[in-house]
Amino acid sequence: MEISNFMRDEHRRCDDAFAKAEQAVNRGDFTEALKYFEEFMIDTLKHFDKEEEILFPAFEEVTGNTEGPTRVMRYEHNQARGLFEELKKAIDQSDKARFFSVADTLMILLQQHNMKEEQMLYAMCDRVLAPQAHQLVERMRTH
């Protein structure tokens, strides 16, 4: 469960930062929104990097499976990266309607992505990477 717990906590931290950005846009405070959005974006991109550079390769090495779940997760990371740019543009232009339209899309994409990871992929990682779980989590923590 060590991998699941660590990764799930990271998801929740990203959600909190994004919720603060949405609340700021809702108030019309785009300066504050930019601050929280950048915090969310940096944390999320770091989280993606940890998965793509540490966790997924370890999973693929043990299972010999590079075309399965990790491929889908990488694909969805790229979909999210594209939406970050759209969201940044909406904040720069102080366009509230556009922001929430993109935010809705991004949130559903990320939440369904997180659920698939938490309910399936991380559970698989906990099982197959149990002997090296502690070491992997430490590497991700200091990444």
Place this chain on the structure above:
Amino acid sequence: MFSQGLSLDQAPPFSVILRFFLTIPLFMFLVSLAIFGMDLHGLAYWDSPKMVAIVHLLLLGVVGMAMVGALFQMLPVLAGASMKEPLFHARWIHLVMFIGTLLLTMAFYFEKFELLHPAMALLLGSLSFIVVLMLFKLLSIDNKTPSVIGMIISLNGLGFGLLFAVLVTLTFMGVDVGFLPSDLRTIHMHFMLFGWITVLIMAVAFQVIEMFYVTPSYPYIIRKWFPLILLTLLVVQFPFYIISESMVHIFDMLIGMVLFTFAVVTLRRLSQRKRPVADTTVWLWRTGLFALMVAVVLVAVMTVVDHPLLLDSAALLFGYFIISIVFAMSYKIVPFLVWFHLNAKGVLECPMMGDIIPSQYTQWHLWLHWLLLVSLFGALLFPLLWKVTALIFLMESLLYGRNLFGATKIYYTLKDKGML
């Protein structure tokens, strides 16, 4: 161990789900026409053939289509169980359900009871196939999440509902199966409404309330046990229709308590959401859940005060609850899937969810939907208002159809302009 799980191929083709959802406004339209065409006095009797026709048109044509479409989407995406040839199965199941629902409705509405046999054959054939196919897939999953368990239980509820549909039909044909015809009808209705539809709504809610609105998870005990408790209560209850009427009422109360708790807990989740904007779908969930709570309270009051208006109001509110959730779900799922599939095809100028179904249109729909609630209660007191209710529902069907077909048009206009 890894035969289940995630793959890009697991997202079923968009047209699989779309065909079910696009049929909903058509059946809503037919429901309003059917109410328009009815003698106002006939609307006061749930067992009159025309009312039976309208109830089935609504529950099979509107709600059933949404539920089967949702199952096709949930099976691979939320449960991680892929289905071979989903498009082929979706096509024939949709067509057969569509024709079966129309024939069943015509059999009752126009009292052409010879149509009942082909209608039953088509509906039993398609729905039983769904039960067997999807149960087979779901039971083979290793990691059964609460939503997967909820889907399994809901399919069992549908199976029981179909079994009792057969028994009701046999009684209708003069065969004595040991139950009173009115009791059999109630048991059939309970399995369909609570055992199938409500359990499936619960299974969906456990995933999507958290996903769409970023809320805390449901308490584990609710996610794990509520669907099973609900179906178990229904299964244990039905023999008591022969043995003890008072026990049947006790079970009704217990079922009401489960439904009420689910509504309260879901409303609480929605109030705890991290996302600040309460869009149309949040209000549709709230409205529907509030209707469910009031329906349960009215049934509870019936144990003290026996007035036919209480049962009529509770039944209408329960139907209103289900339809509100169908709208709430489809207004998130359809635009997201349009974006998701266009993005997957590499469309550069991919519209966002807010561009696919503009929020002002869903807002208008919400207001119409609230107006419908007012007119439903007005019609209970002044039957002439049923015509107004039918008109409002007709307008809802047109606006809902405009929103869903608008989203579909965007998808089909852009889908071949992708780079992938």
